[in-house]
Amino acid sequence: MGAVGAGSAALLVTTVGQTLGGPFRNIALLAPRGRDQGDGPNDFPVNKTAAYRHIKPSQTGASWHLTLATAAGSMASLSRPQLLELGLHTDELPIACVEGWSTVQRWTGVRLRDLAALAGEEEPDSVLVESLQQGGAFGSVLLSPTQLLDPQSLLALKVNGADLSPDHGFPARVIVPAAPGVHNTKWVRQITFTKS
Amino acid sequence: MAQKLDIFRRHYGGSPLHLVAMVASLALAGFAGLTLTQALGISKTTAVAVWLIGAAVAHDLILFPIYTLLDKAGTKLVARPLRTPAINFIRLPVLLSGLLFLVYVPLVGGFSGATYESTTGLPVSVYFGRWLLITGALFGLSGAFYALKLGVSGSRGRPSDASSTESS
Numbered sequence: 313m314g315a316v317g318a319g320s321a322a323l324l325v326t327t328v329g330q331t332l333g334g335p336f337r338n339i340a341l342l343a344p345r346g347r348d349q350g351d352g353p354n355d356f357p358v359n360k361t362a363a364y365r366h367i368k369p370s371q372t373g374a375s376w377h378l379t380l381a382t383a384a385g386s387m388a389s390l391s392r393p394q395l396l397e398l399g400l401h402t403d404e405l406p407i408a409c410v411e412g413w414s415t416v417q418r419w420t421g422v423r424l425r426d427l428a429a430l431a432g433e434e435e436p437d438s439v440l441v442e443s444l445q446q447g448g449a450f451g452s453v454l455l456s457p458t459q460l461l462d463p464q465s466l467l468a469l470k471v472n473g474a475d476l477s478p479d480h481g482f483p484a485r486v487i488v489p490a491a492p493g494v495h496n497t498k499w500v501r502q503i504t505f506t507k508s
Numbered sequence: 509m510a511q512k513l514d515i516f517r518r519h520y521g522g523s524p525l526h527l528v529a530m531v532a533s534l535a536l537a538g539f540a541g542l543t544l545t546q547a548l549g550i551s552k553t554t555a556v557a558v559w560l561i562g563a564a565v566a567h568d569l570i571l572f573p574i575y576t577l578l579d580k581a582g583t584k585l586v587a588r589p590l591r592t593p594a595i596n597f598i599r600l601p602v603l604l605s606g607l608l609f610l611v612y613v614p615l616v617g618g619f620s621g622a623t624y625e626s627t628t629g630l631p632v633s634v635y636f637g638r639w640l641l642i643t644g645a646l647f648g649l650s651g652a653f654y655a656l657k658l659g660v661s662g663s664r665g666r667p668s669d670a671s672s673t674e675s676s
Binding site: 313318319322326341342349357358359360361363364479 | 526607626
């Protein structure tokens with residue numbers, strides 16, 4: 313029984329750092345999400361890299377624009393500098409992956425509900441977020457009105473005071489509270505607000 | 509009281525504390541199972557059950573004979589020349605190191621290397637070295653505890669050993 317206890321303890325010690333984060337992440341020596349991602353504000357686990365999702369630098373450069381669309385057919389297009397001039401908010405929110413790891417970071421960006429207002433659809437029934445990414449089941453994600461209206465829900469442009477790194481979704485990513493990590497879409501290309 | 513304990517031991521085969529720990533473990537496992545069932549639904553729970561039973565069968569048919577043979581060989585090699593039995597100080601680090609290897613074999617063995625490296629952008633090669641280091645640390649720690657035990661039983665055991673050799 314002592315040996316079983318020791319085995320459980322060994323697995324706990326080598327795994328729990330994936331979720332606790334901070335200095336504890338370094339104890340998760342054998343876990344896939346226990347690694348340093350380099351130094352600086354973007355040092356937290358990357359689920360899928362930009363290269364893996366075939367994001368080309370030409371797509372995310374100065375030519376990148378966020379398209380805001382409504383079911384009624386209206387369209388708006390915003391560059392990254394234009395987004396940065398909107399009212400920015402900062403909040404601490406986790407990425408909690410269904411793989412079994414998580415990490416809390418400080419995100420800065422535009423509230424999703426402000427973008428809805430900008431698009432002219434303040435009370436949509438659903439929100440479709442589409443990514444530049446290729447492949448994967450979560451290239452587009454449907455968010456609920458409650459997720460949209462939450463003041464913590466952001467289209468994040470920065471993390472921990474610095475621009476998002478390409479692997480963390482530059483130029484812009486969604487971060488919403490209490491959602492699985494994969495619903496926080498990276499490399500956002502278009503947001504469509506629909507009302508039935 | 510001591511008599512009652514003896515009766516309990518004779519019928520149960522262990523101390524009451526063992527029974528309490530067993531019941532607590534089973535209750536915790538039951539709770540985990542129930543939570544899993546509710547989260548996954550019936551069809552996926554069946555898949556989990558198949559894996560669990562399959563793992564138990566694979567363990568009993570493949571792993572159990574292997575480590576029983578290894579243990580017998582190890583006991584023969586280790587136990588005879590030494591007065592303080594060393595076998596448990598080898599068994600435990602082998603068990604822990606083996607368990608970590610089994611759980612993390614896709615990374616430690618590099619089998620999922622290509623997928624891991626392309627999705628995370630990090631090299632997979634570090635894991636084998638880390639596992640070796642952990643294994644080394646476990647054996648080092650176990651060795652230190654064994655040395656400590658040797659020292660204690662050595663200082664305590666010498667006079668009684670002397671008397672036992674005299675009597676034989």
